[in-house]
Amino acid sequence: YLNKIPLVPDGIYIEEILTKWRGDYDKLEHNHTYIQWLFPLREQGLNFYAHELTQDEIKEFQSTREAKRRFLAAYALMLDFYGIKLLDKSGNVARASNWQERFQHLNESQHNYLRITRILKSLGELGYEAFKAPLVRLFLEESLYHNTLPNMQHSILEYFVYTIRLPATRRRLLRYARQHYRPAHAFLWGPPPKRRGAGGGGAGTVGAGSSGIRAPAPTPEQQRRGEESGGIIMTSHDALKCPELLGGGLKGCAGLGSNVVVLDGTLRMVGGREERNEYNGIGSL
Structure with a gap:
């Protein structure tokens, strides 16, 4: 982000990406190595040339104005690729002028x-x-209310929402999603459980990804009972036992094999191995 070393393996500098790649949607679509450089994480990505982010690098980045300026420019570059524009320094966004073409893509x-x-x-x-x-x-809004991005629904509810660290912000987004999801009784959400092998305590289970197996949707009658009790219908793991929910205000269990439980006024996601502790909080809706 200081424009001093090239991105590997492409051999280009970040300033070239920010100035020459903007609007080159074919290049942004088909090149798969730049994204790990532009948006580093503390975990290894597909480009093994892009090393994991360190805490020291994070501190240095946050104290370097030039690096932060280029990072926001990279964010705006990708938003434009998706048909979105960055409105201000608070992170507010809106449709760009070419949103129809880009949303379709x-x-x-x-x-x-x-x-x-x-x-x-x-x-x-x-x-x-x-x-x-x-x-x-x-x-x-685009996937549930305007139906412009219907294929994105699972990714939003299973992944995007759970990158947000503040529980209150996550709950606010989930309330909006539940309000606009159709059909309402089929609303399912939550980070998908990990695949568990023989060493993970039982037969392997397929996580509920976009192409995975989700729990059966609650029936309208189950939905009605949940609403009358003030509970939230949610998904969990097959192996989840009712006693584990006592601390969360258990209202009822719709069968251990159904993956559907109702909690009284609370929502809770339990990770298969508690691997998402940062995102697995319990909070009242």
């Missing part, structure tokens, strides 16, 4: 959803946590 080019997850995580790592919610909210 984004709806069909689902590998970009992995990129968006990375971008959201990187925003948080580098001090722009507040920028996440406006972008996730826009995606919720």
